[in-house]
Amino acid sequence: MAGDRDKIIVDAHATFNIGAYVTAKGAGTLVDVGFTQDGVSFKPTVEHKMVEVDQHLAAIRAVPMKREYEIKVKILESQMEHLRVAMGQPDANLTGAPPDETLDIDDDAGEQYHQISLVGTGLGTTKVRTLTFWRCFIKDVAEIAMKKDEVAFIELTIGVLRETTGAGNDDVMKWVEI
DSSP states (O other), X not given: OOOOGGGOOOSOOEEEEEEEOOGGGOOOOOEEOOOEEEEEEEEEEEEEEEEXXXXXXSOSEEEEEEEEEEEEEEEOOOOHHHHHHHTTOOGGGEEEETTEEEEOOOTXXXXXXXXXXXXXXXXXXXXXXXXXXXXXXXXXXXXXOOOTTSOOOEEEEEEEEOOOSSSSSOSSEEEEEO
């Protein structure tokens, strides 16, 4: 078996950047969230309709019926802006200036969408891999603990939606190796 050891990625740390959603796959103003722990993961999931017939024991087709995408990240820098995003609050609910800020939590806050990019080690000429997700939402927030002798963090599960504006085949995301 012929293999290419140069195509094995080791130490594939990534930076996690987030900003406000921009229509038509526009270039958003994204901010690096700083230190993360346990890496950043991206998980595509596909549900299939298995087509079975009486004449065979095995299915003869697997038709994609639903595709979902999730990003998981554990943010170690517990800034108020990160908490605002995690709690699904609009910009106006965060007042003050760092480090003295107040976050108002409104359980009736409307939909909040974000643009996200992950930048890490790749296989292109410059060894940079960039994944850009056009329209994302905070799907789940893990327990936010404040405990003695433990590092505080904000752990997010982020859902990725299809972008319905803008041209091109990258309606969910764009994966670039340069």
